Amino acid sequence: MRLIIYTGKGGTGKTVNSCSTAIKLADLNYKTLVISADPAHTLKDAFMVPVVGNKPIKILDNLYALQVDPVLELAENYGSVLSYVASIFSKRGLDETLSYEIAMLPGMTQLFSLLKIEEFMRHESFDCIVMDMPASGEALRYLYFPKLVGNIGEKFSGFTGVFSGFVKMFQPFSSFAPIPTDVIQIEMNLLKRLEILSKILTDTKITSLRLLINPDSFSIENAKRALMSTNLYGMNVDAVIINKIFPRQVPDSYFTKWTEYQSTKIEEAKTSFYPLYIIEERFYEKELKGIEMLRENAETIFANKDPSRVFYSDKVFEFVKDGPTLILKIKAPFTNKDNFDVNRYGDYLVIKILDTTGNNIVNVIPLPIATITMKLYEVKIREGIIEVTFRE
Numbered sequence: 001m002r003l004i005i006y007t008g009k010g011g012t013g014k015t016v017n018s019c020s021t022a023i024k025l026a027d028l029n030y031k032t033l034v035i036s037a038d039p040a041h042t043l044k045d046a047f048m049v050p051v052v053g054n055k056p057i058k059i060l061d062n063l064y065a066l067q068v069d070p071v072l073e074l075a076e077n078y079g080s081v082l083s084y085v086a087s088i089f090s091k092r093g094l095d096e097t098l099s100y101e102i103a104m105l106p107g108m109t110q111l112f113s114l115l116k117i118e119e120f121m122r123h124e125s126f127d128c129i130v131m132d133m134p135a136s137g138e139a140l141r142y143l144y145f146p147k148l149v150g151n152i153g154e155k156f157s158g159f160t161g162v163f164s165g166f167v168k169m170f171q172p173f174s175s176f177a178p179i180p181t182d183v184i185q186i187e188m189n190l191l192k193r194l195e196i197l198s199k200i201l202t203d204t205k206i207t208s209l210r211l212l213i214n215p216d217s218f219s220i221e222n223a224k225r226a227l228m229s230t231n232l233y234g235m236n237v238d239a240v241i242i243n244k245i246f247p248r249q250v251p252d253s254y255f256t257k258w259t260e261y262q263s264t265k266i267e268e269a270k271t272s273f274y275p276l277y278i279i280e281e282r283f284y285e286k287e288l289k290g291i292e293m294l295r296e297n298a299e300t301i302f303a304n305k306d307p308s309r310v311f312y313s314d315k316v317f318e319f320v321k322d323g324p325t326l327i328l329k330i331k332a333p334f335t336n337k338d339n340f341d342v343n344r345y346g347d348y349l350v351i352k353i354l355d356t357t358g359n360n361i362v363n364v365i366p367l368p369i370a371t372i373t374m375k376l377y378e379v380k381i382r383e384g385i386i387e388v389t390f391r392e
């Protein structure tokens with residue numbers, strides 16, 4: 001079973017490329033589901049079909065689509081927990097509607113689409129699931145809950161440990177409200193599912209994240225952050241799609257400026273995301289949508305390759321925590337101790353490598369928040385890997 005997640009900044013082409021990928025997978029005879037949690041119901045627009053709802057609907061042979069309805073999912077899976085937390089706020093005099101807004105943690109809607117995946121994975125309903133996910137990494141944080149809360153099995157046997165999950169976060173507000181047992185049960189269930197989900201998402205053979213960018217600095221920066229944080233969470237990013245590239249032969253001074261600018265950004269992206277698999281996708285002369293156009297796009301970007309392949313399976317960065325030190329390991333083949341230079345600027349690390357043609361390759365890597373209080377202690381290169389050590 002394969003899970004392919006597309007993420008990237010708004011408008012880069014996540015939805016259309018999720019749909020293209022899913023069509024190609026279905027054509028290759030994989031039973032495929034494409035999932036989106038976008039409240040704007042964009043799957044329907046991309047496929048140009050009348051409806052895509054909250055149950056898988058058949059689009060083509062082997063191809064199903066589902067639009068997660070976060071409100072419904074929330075009510076089904078988490079309703080009583082949310083009501084309980086909201087009731088604590090509301091008892092303190094907060095308006096009830098506002099209490100619900102506050103009780104809703106950031107990234108929770110995204111989390112429900114991920115939990116939906118866990119459900120389909122559990123039932124082995126599909127060979128491939130393609131997910132269209134907004135760029136915020138908020139939801140991924142919840143995957144750490146089971147680890148933070150500890151062994152769930154133990155909690156079932158001992159009642160006392162129970163109050164350490166989601167609800168515990170709101171306990172300081174509620175010295176008096178007892179936690180209802182159904183809330184505890186739902187929370188336990190949720191933690192269990194999160195634990196399974198976390199295993200699915202960090203299994204390189206199952207899950208690949210693909211970054212969608214356009215040849216502009218905003219979407220590249222966004223994707224760099226996504227690459228850093230997903231690597232931190234232990235997820236595998238296997239490819240980058242650079243979408244909306246203008247064809248070079250546009251004979252117009254306005255577009256020549258754009259194509260020249262895009263070329264520099266394409267080069268920057270290739271260095272920044274080395275050694276991930278890079279796909280270049282041109283800006284079509286009309287809006288990319290409809291099954292035929294999406295299928296043609298998939299044929300162009302994947303050519304004869306199977307989109308369910310794991311295109312790259314190593315980590316681009318690795319953070320190793322060793323007591324008070326944090327070591328960042330970065331792959332940099334063809335680099336030796338004389339041809340590179342590392343500097344830190346705030347929460348970015350700038351690595352300059354002089355390549356064989358005498359050009360400087362510059363890679364700017366966002367640093368995790370944990371390094372804010374740390375100093376860059378030493379830089380070493382070992383077997384094609386740059387090791388940067390930070391210390392408190």
Ligand SMILES: Nc1ncnc2c1ncn2[C@@H]1O[C@H](COP(=O)(O)OP(=O)(O)OP(=O)(O)O)[C@@H](O)[C@H]1O
Nearest residue numbers: 010011012013014015016244282283284286287288
């Ligand atoms: N290569 C392309 N050529 C032409 N049009 C494109 C191309 N890629 C995307 N588009 C168009 O750009 C628009 C945005 O694409 P899409 O909705 O897939 O982006 P998104 O990343 O999902 O956006 P959002 O963040 O809003 O969900 C759509 O109208 C789509 O048809």
Ligand SMILES: [Mg+2]
Nearest residue numbers: 014015038042
């Ligand atoms: Mg979208």
